[in-house]
Amino acid sequence: MSDPTLSGAGPDARSRRIDMAPQPAHESPGTGGPTVFDIKDVGVFYGDFKAVKDVNFTVAKNEITALIGPSGCGKSTLLRSLNRMNDLIPGARVEGTVSYHGKDIYESGVDPVEVRRRIGMVFQKANPFPKSIFDNVSYGPKIHGVPRAERDDIVEDSLRKAALWDEVKDDLKKSALALSGGQQQRLCIARTIALQPEVVLMDEPCSALDPIATARIEELMVDLAEQFTIVIVTHNMQQAARVSDKTAFFSTEVNEVSDTRTGVLVEFDDTQRIFTTPSDVRTENYVTGRFG
Numbered sequence: 001m002s003d004p005t006l007s008g009a010g011p012d013a014r015s016r017r018i019d020m021a022p023q024p025a026h027e028s029p030g031t032g033g034p035t036v037f038d039i040k041d042v043g044v045f046y047g048d049f050k051a052v053k054d055v056n057f058t059v060a061k062n063e064i065t066a067l068i069g070p071s072g073c074g075k076s077t078l079l080r081s082l083n084r085m086n087d088l089i090p091g092a093r094v095e096g097t098v099s100y101h102g103k104d105i106y107e108s109g110v111d112p113v114e115v116r117r118r119i120g121m122v123f124q125k126a127n128p129f130p131k132s133i134f135d136n137v138s139y140g141p142k143i144h145g146v147p148r149a150e151r152d153d154i155v156e157d158s159l160r161k162a163a164l165w166d167e168v169k170d171d172l173k174k175s176a177l178a179l180s181g182g183q184q185q186r187l188c189i190a191r192t193i194a195l196q197p198e199v200v201l202m203d204e205p206c207s208a209l210d211p212i213a214t215a216r217i218e219e220l221m222v223d224l225a226e227q228f229t230i231v232i233v234t235h236n237m238q239q240a241a242r243v244s245d246k247t248a249f250f251s252t253e254v255n256e257v258s259d260t261r262t263g264v265l266v267e268f269d270d271t272q273r274i275f276t277t278p279s280d281v282r283t284e285n286y287v288t289g290r291f292g
């Protein structure tokens with residue numbers, strides 16, 4: 001690939017960070033903002049099973065996009081296709097096009113490691129390494145060759161952005177496993193943003209948290225969206241309504257022959273519209289609690 005922006009080309013992480021700074025702006029239909037992802041006719045298979053199909057929507061920069069829908073409709077599968085995380089699942093295959101700033105991330109020559117650095121991911125269950133708080137956040141920059149002196153600044157900056165610094169600044173050598181669940185999830189967010197991604201994918205980041213820790217992460221998401229573009233999978237419709245700008249509602253269609261269910265994107269629109277005046281009756285039934 002001639003364009004080095006996703007090739008991982010460059011001697012160290014610093015050169016890659018510079019590569020990613022200025023990006024061409026693509027106008028997002030309906031938002032006026034630059035488009036980060038343009039997802040066209042995307043389907044994802046696990047072996048012969050088509051888990052989700054015909055997905056088309058765009059993700060605009062510095063917006064929070066929520067993926068909602070009943071269990072098994074392919075939200076997490078689709079989310080993982082946005083940073084090639086599905087590559088790590090044997091038998092998983094993506095069809096269609098996932099364009100990131102106009103570049104197909106599945107094109108040959110694209111480095112999936114670089115894709116995942118730019119498009120970071122936070123998982124359902126906080127998964128800190130059994131290491132100190134400092135080492136958890138410093139780990140990614142370290143393996144990308146960032147010198148220790150710079151890593152100190154990155155750790156502080158990332159913990160501040162993840163709204164955790166004030167709680168841990170005097171305990172950076174403490175084990176991350178000694179933190180509360182909510183603090184561990186904010187630490188995982190800090191660990192993700194330490195790699196200076198542009199996009200943060202979040203797969204049900206609050207599902208293991210109590211309401212107070214959840215509220216804290218929701219506030220954090222809104223703050224982070226000033227700097228990052230966020231795509232979140234959530235089961236919690238109130239959460240989608242509270243934090244997101246755009247919402248994609250997925251449902252399932254039954255394949256009569258194989259008796260399997262394939263996820264489909266029913267509707268994508270401004271969150272307010274999805275929750276007040278959706279255009280599809282399936283969306284209306286779901287958001288009003290009549291289904292799912």
Ligand SMILES: Nc1ncnc2c1ncn2[C@@H]1O[C@H](COP(=O)(O)OP(=O)(O)OP(=O)(O)O)[C@@H](O)[C@H]1O
Nearest residue numbers: 046051069070071072073074075076077078089263
């Ligand atoms: N690694 C896998 N191998 C095979 N099938 C999978 C795999 N992961 C998910 N699936 C299947 O793909 C479909 C979509 O699953 P996915 O987890 O993406 O849905 P979801 O909407 O995120 O569900 P939930 O809300 O329950 O987390 C389901 O039928 C699921 O069983």
